Amino acid sequence: MARPSVAAERREQILEATMATIAEHGIHGTTLDRIATATGMSRGHVRHFVGNRDKLLLDTATALFADPSGEVGTILPAGTDDLGSALDYLFGPAFSSPDRENAVVLGLVQLSRTNPEIADVLTTAYTATRLQLADLVAQGHPDASPDACLNAAYGVLTCALGSVFLGDFDADPTRTARSRAAADALIAAL
Template structure:
């Protein structure tokens, strides 16, 4: 059996080190030198495998939001089949934990203000999520208009993201529960 390409393995290692560096130092503190130190390579090797910092950050954003095919899509897991499953994920501990991945996403939110390519990745991921939620809402509420389903999906996603972002500094143990209750109130109003 053929051995996987060293270049693919190195790119994956560098992207992982980039996420760690963003989580530890923020976007502005993420330099090729710090990434090289984190991955244990020279700066020149990092550039050889991934190009410049801007290209690396874009590739990292894509990797973070890509599905198993490499395409940027919904942030919901592929096995979510109904609104209840979506709420369980969006208001559950995995999505809401103040971990490395959430710190990286916040870094990309910051970077999206000045980097259209990063903004496009985020917009694609969250639009796909909103549309998937709208489809799930429509399946449960067949009498609701498509526009209403999209509006409710937008509200659910906004509640979930707000809860995540607050989690970095708000230790209120009821935060997730109250955010989910707000999303459920939107659904109950249909």
């Protein structure tokens, strides 16, 4: 097996340091100097391997939402092929825990308000997820109209995301279960 190039290794190291820096310092506190310190490289080396801060943040967003082919895709795990599995993921600990990845996503959401390229990455990922959920809902409810399935998928996704974002400050231990119950009720109403 061929060894990855030093440039690819450094780029991956810088992307990881960027995510850690966003999680620790927020999006506005994420500077090239802090990322350089986290990687043990100089700021010049960081710029050499990934470009300026805007390019680095765009590459970080793309990497965070990339599917195995490297394209921005759904946020659901690869191989999610039924609604139950999708719901278990969206309302399970891997997705709903307030962790580093969720802090990074929140930072990117904040940045998307002023950066159209970041907004496009987020829109692509969440649109792909919504469409995948609509297809899964339709599989379980073949008599429901495509529009009703899409509306249900949108509701499920907003329940899941709302629960995650509330998790940063709302310690209610029933929050995720209640959000899942709301999503289940929405789907059952089809």
